[in-house]
Amino acid sequence: MLTIFLVIVSGMAVGYVARNIPATRYTGKIIGVLIALLLFSLGLSVGTNEQVIANFRFIGLDAFVIAAAATLGSVLCAAWVYRKFFRKKDKES
Protein backbone atom coordinates (compact mmCIF):
# COMPACT_ATOMS: atom_id res chain seq x y z
CA MET A 1 0.00 0.00 0.00
CA LEU A 2 2.82 2.39 0.90
CA THR A 3 4.51 1.80 -2.46
CA ILE A 4 1.30 2.55 -4.33
CA PHE A 5 0.76 5.71 -2.29
CA LEU A 6 4.35 6.90 -2.87
CA VAL A 7 4.17 6.21 -6.61
CA ILE A 8 0.97 8.26 -6.98
CA VAL A 9 2.16 11.12 -4.78
CA SER A 10 5.46 11.38 -6.67
CA GLY A 11 3.44 11.39 -9.90
CA MET A 12 1.32 14.22 -8.51
CA ALA A 13 4.42 16.20 -7.57
CA VAL A 14 5.87 15.74 -11.06
CA GLY A 15 2.50 16.62 -12.58
CA TYR A 16 2.17 19.76 -10.50
CA VAL A 17 5.67 20.97 -11.37
CA ALA A 18 5.15 20.14 -15.06
CA ARG A 19 1.54 21.36 -15.28
CA ASN A 20 2.36 24.13 -17.75
CA ILE A 21 4.44 21.91 -20.02
CA PRO A 22 2.34 21.07 -23.11
CA ALA A 23 3.48 17.41 -23.04
CA THR A 24 1.25 16.79 -19.99
CA ARG A 25 -1.66 16.83 -22.41
CA TYR A 26 -0.63 13.34 -23.48
CA THR A 27 -0.88 11.75 -20.01
CA GLY A 28 -4.50 10.76 -20.69
CA LYS A 29 -3.44 8.97 -23.88
CA ILE A 30 -0.52 7.19 -22.17
CA ILE A 31 -2.82 6.07 -19.35
CA GLY A 32 -5.28 4.74 -21.94
CA VAL A 33 -2.58 2.66 -23.67
CA LEU A 34 -1.24 1.25 -20.38
CA ILE A 35 -4.76 0.36 -19.22
CA ALA A 36 -5.52 -1.39 -22.52
CA LEU A 37 -2.27 -3.36 -22.21
CA LEU A 38 -3.04 -4.46 -18.65
CA LEU A 39 -6.69 -5.28 -19.40
CA PHE A 40 -5.51 -7.41 -22.32
CA SER A 41 -3.23 -9.30 -19.97
CA LEU A 42 -6.09 -9.59 -17.44
CA GLY A 43 -8.21 -11.05 -20.25
CA LEU A 44 -5.45 -13.56 -20.98
CA SER A 45 -5.27 -14.67 -17.34
CA VAL A 46 -9.06 -14.92 -17.16
CA GLY A 47 -9.11 -17.03 -20.33
CA THR A 48 -6.44 -19.42 -19.02
CA ASN A 49 -8.15 -19.69 -15.62
CA GLU A 50 -10.67 -22.53 -15.90
CA GLN A 51 -12.23 -21.68 -12.55
CA VAL A 52 -13.13 -18.17 -13.71
CA ILE A 53 -14.50 -19.36 -17.05
CA ALA A 54 -16.62 -22.08 -15.41
CA ASN A 55 -18.06 -19.64 -12.85
CA PHE A 56 -18.50 -16.66 -15.13
CA ARG A 57 -22.25 -16.47 -14.56
CA PHE A 58 -21.89 -16.41 -10.76
CA ILE A 59 -19.07 -13.88 -11.02
CA GLY A 60 -21.42 -11.68 -13.04
CA LEU A 61 -24.17 -12.01 -10.43
CA ASP A 62 -21.81 -11.11 -7.57
CA ALA A 63 -20.62 -8.11 -9.57
CA PHE A 64 -24.20 -7.01 -10.15
CA VAL A 65 -25.08 -7.25 -6.43
CA ILE A 66 -22.04 -5.19 -5.40
CA ALA A 67 -22.62 -2.63 -8.15
CA ALA A 68 -26.31 -2.22 -7.29
CA ALA A 69 -25.54 -1.83 -3.58
CA ALA A 70 -22.71 0.65 -4.18
CA THR A 71 -24.86 2.76 -6.51
CA LEU A 72 -27.89 2.76 -4.21
CA GLY A 73 -25.84 3.54 -1.10
CA SER A 74 -24.10 6.51 -2.69
CA VAL A 75 -27.36 7.80 -4.19
CA LEU A 76 -29.04 7.75 -0.75
CA CYS A 77 -26.09 9.55 0.86
CA ALA A 78 -26.12 12.06 -2.00
CA ALA A 79 -29.83 12.73 -1.41
CA TRP A 80 -29.17 13.48 2.26
CA VAL A 81 -26.23 15.84 1.57
CA TYR A 82 -28.22 17.56 -1.19
CA ARG A 83 -31.24 18.20 1.02
CA LYS A 84 -29.18 19.30 3.98
CA PHE A 85 -26.54 21.50 2.33
CA PHE A 86 -27.17 22.19 -1.36
CA ARG A 87 -30.86 22.57 -2.14
CA LYS A 88 -31.30 25.79 -0.17
CA LYS A 89 -28.52 27.48 -2.10
CA ASP A 90 -30.15 26.48 -5.39
CA LYS A 91 -33.43 28.07 -4.36
CA GLU A 92 -31.84 31.31 -3.21
CA SER A 93 -29.89 31.80 -6.40
Next chain:
Amino acid sequence: MRDSLIYLLVFALGIVLALVGWIPELFIPDNMAKGILYLLLFFVGIQIGSSKHLFSVVKSLGFKIMLVPAATTIGTFAAVILASFLLPHRSLTDCLCVGSGFAYYSLSSILISEYRGAELGTVALLANIIREFFVLVFAPWMVKYFGKLAPICAGGATTMDTTLPIITKFSGSEYVMVALFHGIIIDFSVPLWVSFFLSL
Protein backbone atom coordinates in the same frame (compact mmCIF):
# COMPACT_ATOMS: atom_id res chain seq x y z
CA MET B 1 -18.09 5.70 -23.66
CA ARG B 2 -15.87 4.96 -26.65
CA ASP B 3 -12.93 4.26 -24.35
CA SER B 4 -15.05 1.89 -22.28
CA LEU B 5 -15.90 -0.08 -25.42
CA ILE B 6 -12.27 -0.30 -26.49
CA TYR B 7 -11.23 -1.55 -23.03
CA LEU B 8 -13.99 -4.15 -22.99
CA LEU B 9 -12.99 -5.33 -26.47
CA VAL B 10 -9.32 -5.59 -25.49
CA PHE B 11 -10.27 -7.54 -22.35
CA ALA B 12 -12.56 -9.85 -24.35
CA LEU B 13 -9.87 -10.30 -27.01
CA GLY B 14 -7.48 -11.45 -24.28
CA ILE B 15 -10.01 -14.02 -23.03
CA VAL B 16 -10.70 -15.33 -26.53
CA LEU B 17 -7.01 -15.59 -27.44
CA ALA B 18 -6.33 -17.49 -24.21
CA LEU B 19 -9.30 -19.81 -24.77
CA VAL B 20 -8.14 -20.55 -28.31
CA GLY B 21 -4.72 -21.28 -26.87
CA TRP B 22 -2.80 -18.48 -28.53
CA ILE B 23 -1.02 -16.70 -25.70
CA PRO B 24 1.76 -14.25 -26.54
CA GLU B 25 4.79 -15.12 -24.41
CA LEU B 26 5.34 -11.40 -23.83
CA PHE B 27 2.46 -11.11 -21.38
CA ILE B 28 3.35 -14.00 -19.12
CA PRO B 29 5.96 -12.53 -16.73
CA ASP B 30 4.29 -11.35 -13.53
CA ASN B 31 6.92 -8.82 -12.55
CA MET B 32 6.46 -7.03 -15.86
CA ALA B 33 2.74 -6.58 -15.21
CA LYS B 34 3.58 -5.08 -11.84
CA GLY B 35 6.08 -2.71 -13.48
CA ILE B 36 3.48 -1.51 -15.96
CA LEU B 37 0.99 -1.14 -13.10
CA TYR B 38 3.33 1.17 -11.17
CA LEU B 39 4.02 3.14 -14.35
CA LEU B 40 0.26 3.51 -14.80
CA LEU B 41 -0.18 4.74 -11.22
CA PHE B 42 2.64 7.23 -11.74
CA PHE B 43 0.88 8.66 -14.79
CA VAL B 44 -2.43 8.76 -12.92
CA GLY B 45 -0.59 10.88 -10.35
CA ILE B 46 0.76 13.18 -13.06
CA GLN B 47 -2.75 13.60 -14.43
CA ILE B 48 -4.10 14.60 -11.02
CA GLY B 49 -1.16 16.88 -10.22
CA SER B 50 -1.26 18.70 -13.54
CA SER B 51 -5.05 19.16 -13.42
CA LYS B 52 -5.81 22.86 -13.45
CA HIS B 53 -9.38 22.57 -12.16
CA LEU B 54 -8.74 21.20 -8.70
CA PHE B 55 -7.59 24.27 -6.79
CA SER B 56 -9.84 26.82 -8.45
CA VAL B 57 -12.93 24.73 -7.69
CA VAL B 58 -12.10 24.38 -4.01
CA LYS B 59 -11.73 28.14 -3.79
CA SER B 60 -15.03 28.88 -5.52
CA LEU B 61 -17.20 26.44 -3.58
CA GLY B 62 -15.45 26.22 -0.26
CA PHE B 63 -15.34 23.34 2.12
CA LYS B 64 -18.92 22.19 1.47
CA ILE B 65 -17.80 20.57 -1.75
CA MET B 66 -15.81 18.02 0.28
CA LEU B 67 -19.15 16.60 1.49
CA VAL B 68 -19.86 15.22 -1.99
CA PRO B 69 -16.94 12.75 -2.26
CA ALA B 70 -17.46 11.97 1.44
CA ALA B 71 -21.08 11.01 0.74
CA THR B 72 -19.96 8.82 -2.16
CA THR B 73 -17.40 7.01 -0.05
CA ILE B 74 -19.55 6.52 3.06
CA GLY B 75 -22.66 5.53 1.08
CA THR B 76 -20.74 3.04 -1.05
CA PHE B 77 -18.95 1.37 1.85
CA ALA B 78 -22.05 1.17 4.07
CA ALA B 79 -24.10 -0.42 1.28
CA VAL B 80 -21.33 -2.82 0.26
CA ILE B 81 -20.95 -3.97 3.87
CA LEU B 82 -24.70 -4.75 3.89
CA ALA B 83 -24.45 -6.44 0.48
CA SER B 84 -21.61 -8.67 1.67
CA PHE B 85 -24.18 -10.51 3.83
CA LEU B 86 -25.90 -11.52 0.58
CA LEU B 87 -22.59 -12.91 -0.68
CA PRO B 88 -21.46 -15.30 2.09
CA HIS B 89 -18.87 -16.92 -0.22
CA ARG B 90 -16.99 -13.60 -0.47
CA SER B 91 -15.14 -12.02 2.43
CA LEU B 92 -16.06 -8.54 3.61
CA THR B 93 -12.67 -7.14 2.59
CA ASP B 94 -12.97 -8.67 -0.90
CA CYS B 95 -16.38 -6.99 -1.31
CA LEU B 96 -14.99 -3.67 -0.08
CA CYS B 97 -12.04 -3.98 -2.51
CA VAL B 98 -14.50 -4.33 -5.39
CA GLY B 99 -16.72 -1.53 -4.02
CA SER B 100 -13.82 0.86 -3.62
CA GLY B 101 -13.31 0.77 -7.38
CA PHE B 102 -15.96 3.56 -7.50
CA ALA B 103 -16.66 2.74 -11.16
CA TYR B 104 -12.95 3.14 -12.02
CA TYR B 105 -13.08 -0.39 -13.38
CA SER B 106 -9.80 -0.40 -15.29
CA LEU B 107 -7.50 0.58 -12.46
CA SER B 108 -9.35 -1.28 -9.69
CA SER B 109 -9.61 -4.55 -11.60
CA ILE B 110 -5.95 -4.43 -12.59
CA LEU B 111 -4.84 -3.76 -8.99
CA ILE B 112 -7.11 -6.44 -7.54
CA SER B 113 -6.16 -9.12 -10.03
CA GLU B 114 -2.51 -8.39 -9.39
CA TYR B 115 -2.86 -9.07 -5.67
CA ARG B 116 -5.96 -11.30 -5.37
CA GLY B 117 -6.06 -13.16 -8.68
CA ALA B 118 -8.03 -12.96 -11.91
CA GLU B 119 -11.31 -14.15 -10.36
CA LEU B 120 -11.85 -11.21 -8.00
CA GLY B 121 -10.28 -8.95 -10.64
CA THR B 122 -13.05 -9.95 -13.03
CA VAL B 123 -15.71 -9.30 -10.37
CA ALA B 124 -14.21 -5.82 -9.91
CA LEU B 125 -14.13 -5.18 -13.66
CA LEU B 126 -17.77 -6.17 -14.15
CA ALA B 127 -19.11 -4.55 -10.97
CA ASN B 128 -17.50 -1.20 -11.73
CA ILE B 129 -18.53 -1.25 -15.40
CA ILE B 130 -22.11 -1.96 -14.25
CA ARG B 131 -21.90 1.00 -11.85
CA GLU B 132 -20.88 3.35 -14.66
CA PHE B 133 -23.61 1.89 -16.83
CA PHE B 134 -26.23 2.52 -14.10
CA VAL B 135 -25.32 6.23 -14.08
CA LEU B 136 -25.40 6.55 -17.86
CA VAL B 137 -28.83 4.93 -17.99
CA PHE B 138 -30.55 6.06 -14.77
CA ALA B 139 -29.11 9.60 -14.32
CA PRO B 140 -32.39 11.42 -15.11
CA TRP B 141 -34.31 9.20 -12.71
CA MET B 142 -31.67 9.67 -9.99
CA VAL B 143 -31.91 13.47 -10.28
CA LYS B 144 -35.70 13.36 -10.18
CA TYR B 145 -36.00 11.30 -7.00
CA PHE B 146 -32.73 11.87 -5.13
CA GLY B 147 -31.57 15.35 -6.13
CA LYS B 148 -28.86 16.78 -8.33
CA LEU B 149 -25.95 15.25 -6.44
CA ALA B 150 -27.24 11.69 -6.88
CA PRO B 151 -25.70 10.90 -10.30
CA ILE B 152 -22.44 12.55 -9.18
CA CYS B 153 -22.09 10.31 -6.12
CA ALA B 154 -23.23 7.26 -8.07
CA GLY B 155 -20.73 8.01 -10.84
CA GLY B 156 -17.74 7.74 -8.50
CA ALA B 157 -14.44 8.34 -10.25
CA THR B 158 -16.05 8.65 -13.69
CA THR B 159 -17.65 12.05 -13.03
CA MET B 160 -14.55 13.82 -14.37
CA ASP B 161 -14.72 12.07 -17.75
CA THR B 162 -17.19 9.48 -19.05
CA THR B 163 -20.28 10.43 -17.05
CA LEU B 164 -19.61 14.20 -17.02
CA PRO B 165 -21.73 14.94 -20.12
CA ILE B 166 -24.78 13.14 -18.76
CA ILE B 167 -24.39 14.81 -15.35
CA THR B 168 -24.14 18.20 -17.01
CA LYS B 169 -27.32 17.45 -18.91
CA PHE B 170 -29.47 16.33 -15.97
CA SER B 171 -27.96 18.05 -12.90
CA GLY B 172 -27.30 21.28 -14.76
CA SER B 173 -24.13 23.10 -15.77
CA GLU B 174 -23.76 24.65 -12.30
CA TYR B 175 -22.83 21.16 -11.10
CA VAL B 176 -20.03 20.63 -13.63
CA MET B 177 -17.41 21.93 -11.22
CA VAL B 178 -18.77 19.79 -8.37
CA ALA B 179 -18.64 16.73 -10.64
CA LEU B 180 -15.08 17.51 -11.77
CA PHE B 181 -13.81 18.05 -8.24
CA HIS B 182 -15.61 14.94 -7.01
CA GLY B 183 -14.19 12.87 -9.86
CA ILE B 184 -10.62 13.99 -9.20
CA ILE B 185 -10.85 13.26 -5.47
CA ILE B 186 -12.48 9.84 -5.92
CA ASP B 187 -10.08 9.03 -8.77
CA PHE B 188 -7.15 9.65 -6.47
CA SER B 189 -8.71 7.69 -3.62
CA VAL B 190 -9.41 4.52 -5.65
CA PRO B 191 -5.88 3.02 -5.64
CA LEU B 192 -5.47 4.02 -1.98
CA TRP B 193 -8.74 2.42 -0.80
CA VAL B 194 -8.23 -0.67 -2.96
CA SER B 195 -4.72 -1.25 -1.67
CA PHE B 196 -5.87 -0.52 1.88
CA PHE B 197 -8.56 -3.22 1.73
CA LEU B 198 -6.14 -5.58 -0.05
CA SER B 199 -3.72 -5.22 2.86
CA LEU B 200 -6.34 -6.14 5.51
